[in-house]
């Protein structure tokens with residue numbers, strides 16, 4: 097099968113004169129219940145989706161837990177922001193459909209399609225042009241899923257989680273909350289109560305998913321929170337590569353994004369999860385932007401299973417996320433490859449947790465942090481070797497690159513070893529774009545800005561190499577756009 | 585010859601350069617015409633690299649006085665990349681390692697930038713690869729080094745050879761070669777010399793910094809200059825290099841006791 101392809105957003109024409117290339121707002125009537133959160137709103141969200149009772153109950157359980165006294169946002173991360181007024185947020189915003197519901201791609205609201213076209217993902221062309229199945233989540237509702245037929249023939253389920261709740265309740269019931277319980281942390285609990293949509297994927301035993309599955313997330317309505325929920329299950333001996341891209345329009349006010357992603361890999365299965373996160377980072381003075389408080393965790397549940405996270409985080413005002421692996425099966429493998437960029441007033445506290453439980457489990461962590469402007473970048477990671485994890489191995493490498501003198505890079509690695517056979521390696525470097533390197537490139541005729549990008553790209557190489565090819569190109573474009581005006 | 589010959593390609597006028605409080609170039613003058621090869625020799629620390637760096641626009645130096653003209657125009661206010669696009673190339677004494685940047689991509693990006701500046705059409709990837717392959721072959725350049733990151737883990741000799749490969753691919757007008765012959769084995773020296781000779785031509789000029797007369801057997805200079813303490817103290821034809829090889833630099837140093845000598849003649853101090 098030919099290499100899967102992704103249509104790149106960056107190929108779109110100039111949309112606006114601003115620095116943030118994806119900051120347009122789409123005029124679509126939105127179905128927005130009033131701001132604020134209480135049990136009725138939770139019930140309303142559930143009812144809007146026509147959810148079965150077990151789902152409503154689960155949400156309510158989470159909501160009650162969330163409102164319990166003493167339950168608060170985690171305070172240990174190195175990010176700071178004013179208190180969030182959770183009653184000043186819309187918890188649900190779905191684009192109002194002009195007629196019934198789109199039965200096929202042709203019937204999708206043309207405005208919506210146009211919006212996606214601006215993003216560089218023309219849904220209508222997906223089938224013909226790409227090998228990527230796209231599930232597009234606009235605000236919080238899955239809009240259209242392409243490539244459905246081919247996947248169905250293989251028994252692969254891929255689509256909105258709201259649909260999976262209806263059609264595959266046994267799978268959802270079994271796995272939802274099995275990796276990230278509703279009581280996991282403040283944001284995950286909130287998500288469990290109010291999630292409105294997200295992606296569900298299931299790959300049956302022995303099936304190698306022939307295309308990259310992709311979801312494009314976009315926040316549109318002002319004052320809305322986005323709480324999508326993703327659940328991916330790779331059954332025995334299966335393989336799936338999943339991509340997620342995120343953008344949001346420019347807003348003066350901050351927007352909350354509290355997603356939860358759960359991955360489950362059974363025996364001999366592999367899940368590769370790649371993220372390009374480009375939520376609006378706020379303006380140059382730090383106004384507005386997305387608070388990206390996300391819980392992502394994968395369970396390598398079966399023997400010889402593998403979970404691999406690759407993330408390129410260029411957007412958001414604040415990023416708080418630690419895509420993690422629970423290495424439960426013997427010989428299971430966890431990987432985390434990350435590029436996190438903080439420019440202007442962006443703050444990122446990101447990293448991973450590798451929990452080794454099975455024998456001969458291996459994990460690799462490659463984290464690259466780029467700080468520019470007044471950005472503050474923290475790598476925070478935990479490698480935990482449980483007593484049962486005989487012969488576990490971990491390799492960790494954290495590199496920080498500083499651009500300018502007002503930014504910061506911090507590395508906070510925690511290591512907890514409870515089995516003496518563990519083998520741990522840790523490397524960390526901090527560097528600046530060197531004047532000698534810049535001069536060398538410029539002496540060959542390359543403009544300073546381009547020279548800077550070449551060096552920065554070179555710095556990220558080991559992570560970009562983990563991305564599907566077209567995504568890697570897009571990732572380096574994203575870096576470039578995100579650093580515009582900073583270098584050079 | 586062409587009317588271009590009426591004015592030098594590179595003209596250095598009374599150049600005074602310092603780093604911090606340290607005055608390095610102390611009134612250097614040099615004129616390099618098209619078609620010419622100039623060798624600059626001189627003791628360690630005399631300012632040879634400083635000179636080539638200043639012409640290429642490396643930051644970190646203070647120009648206290650004087651000017652550097654290229655094609656009749658002062659270039660001291662230009663950024664290094666602008667100078668490169670005008671045709672100035674510096675093969676560095678210590679080529680820099682560029683982690684994560686592949687040699688091939690680097691060369692292609694650089695050539696693209698130069699070709700655009702020269703108003704030449706873009707080469708396709710295939711055309712570029714073909715050209716590169718030929719040039720690399722002519723220089724006996726290990727093709728594997730094209731796939732590696734620029735100079736990363738290259739041996740000393742491989743780095744120098746890489747500089748000359750770049751010279752040959754980028755095809756500038758003025759080549760400043762700073763000790764490109766240092767650290768090369770005898771075969772590599774010939775290969776590098778061949779590369780430089782292939783570049784040589786009526787519309788090119790070369791300034792070659794070296795410590796050894798040997799390379800000048802392969803690349804015959806039109807002029808040899810001796811730089812001592814930031815000044816050219818002697819210029820001559822290629823046999824000057826032989827003289828230096830035999831006698832060293834001591835005889836060319838300005839007698840530091842000059843004042844005393846004068847004093848000895850009876851003038852009051």
Ligand SMILES: Nc1ncnc2c1ncn2[C@@H]1O[C@H](COP(=O)(O)OP(=O)(O)OP(=O)(O)O)[C@@H](O)[C@H]1O
Pocket residue numbers: 603606608626627628629630631632633634635644677
């Ligand atoms: N950035 C700098 N900071 C301080 N001193 C410098 C700097 N650059 C050059 N110098 C000094 O200027 C003098 C000339 O240096 P330069 O590298 O130009 O010498 P050179 O003639 O190329 O010597 P060599 O033959 O050893 O390569 C030396 O004394 C050197 O220490």
Ligand SMILES: [Mg+2]
Pocket residue numbers: 632633634677762763
């Ligand atoms: Mg030198």
